Amino acid sequence: MKIANAVALVTGANRGIGRTFVEELLKRGVDKIYVAARDTASLADLLKLGDSRLVPLPLDVTDADQVAAAASVAGDVTLLINNAGYAAFDGAISAPNMDDARAEMEVNYFGPLALTRAFAPVLAKTGGAVVNMLSMLSLISLPMAATYSASKAAGLSLTRSIRAELGEQGTQVVGVLAVQADTAMGAKMPEPRLSPVEVVTDALDAIEAGTNDEVVAGAQSRGIHQAFTADPQKVQGMMLTKLPKRA
Numbered sequence: 647m648k649i650a651n652a653v654a655l656v657t658g659a660n661r662g663i664g665r666t667f668v669e670e671l672l673k674r675g676v677d678k679i680y681v682a683a684r685d686t687a688s689l690a691d692l693l694k695l696g697d698s699r700l701v702p703l704p705l706d707v708t709d710a711d712q713v714a715a716a717a718s719v720a721g722d723v724t725l726l727i728n729n730a731g732y733a734a735f736d737g738a739i740s741a742p743n744m745d746d747a748r749a750e751m752e753v754n755y756f757g758p759l760a761l762t763r764a765f766a767p768v769l770a771k772t773g774g775a776v777v778n779m780l781s782m783l784s785l786i787s788l789p790m791a792a793t794y795s796a797s798k799a800a801g802l803s804l805t806r807s808i809r810a811e812l813g814e815q816g817t818q819v820v821g822v823l824a825v826q827a828d829t830a831m832g833a834k835m836p837e838p839r840l841s842p843v844e845v846v847t848d849a850l851d852a853i854e855a856g857t858n859d860e861v862v863a864g865a866q867s868r869g870i871h872q873a874f875t876a877d878p879q880k881v882q883g884m885m886l887t888k889l890p891k892r893a
């Protein structure tokens with residue numbers, strides 16, 4: 647789909663990759679962006695741009711009432727960007743309890759599921775598109791981010807099924823696979839890191855090119871993806887040495 651004149655909704659729009667999505671969408675000529683954040687006060691800096699196309703929306707993606715309210719308020723959305731994410735960076739066994747594992751599933755899996763279910767009838771009017779921010783850890787398990795990797799693997803599986811189901815109404819579904827990027831979340835991972843602009847540019851280019859598949863975003867991601875595709879056991883084996891730190 648073309649981004650010019652689209653009406654987008656970006657979750658977690660206040661910072662990181664979400665904020666970069668907003669800035670790049672504005673440059674590409676969208677008509678409107680619902681900038682969704684769980685605390686709308688955190689959008690103040692973005693709203694300082696003074697762009698009348700930005701419409702703030704309170705949205706915690708784990709809150710069913712807020713998801714339903716968003717779908718009724720933003721009934722003109724043509725591009726849904728499920729960007730919000732949470733990573734605890736802990737082990738599956740060494741984490742003190744399963745609270746973070748559950749939170750990661752709530753934000754990274756149930757959140758995009760709830761949003762896409764709520765917006766599917768809205769998107770059906772135009773075909774539209776969905777972008778799910780996944781991760782290279784959707785493919786490769788990283789023990790120091792064990793339960794995050796699992797939540798992103800669930801997100802990839804979900805993205806594929808959603809693509810098949812929404813294909814009937816002509817909705818394009820792009821899953822974005824990327825290695826560590828230069829944001830608060832990525833700062834917990836080793837350098838070098840992708841620039842958020844690189845990630846977002848590749849994701850939006852894929853949407854505009856009509857891609858209905860996963861996109862590997864950023865040159866560094868493509869290098870790792872190529873190595874993984876050539877020899878999955880070797881790359882997975884290298885990751886298995888990266889264990890969570892002991893207290």
Ligand SMILES: NC(=O)c1ccc[n+]([C@@H]2O[C@H](COP(=O)([O-])OP(=O)(O)OC[C@H]3O[C@@H](n4cnc5c(N)ncnc54)[C@H](OP(=O)(O)O)[C@@H]3O)[C@@H](O)[C@H]2O)c1
Binds near residue numbers: 660728781782824830
């Ligand atoms: N950075 C990386 O290395 C990397 C690599 C591959 C994929 N990704 C994925 O890219 C996406 C964006 O990551 P990022 O690096 O920009 O992360 P980030 O800097 O940690 O920002 C996370 C964003 O998600 C929002 N969020 C968290 N829980 C939420 C909830 N329950 N409801 C609504 N919003 C919520 C945060 O809002 P608050 O400000 O309110 O906390 C924030 O806007 C995530 O899905 C992440 O998994 C990141």
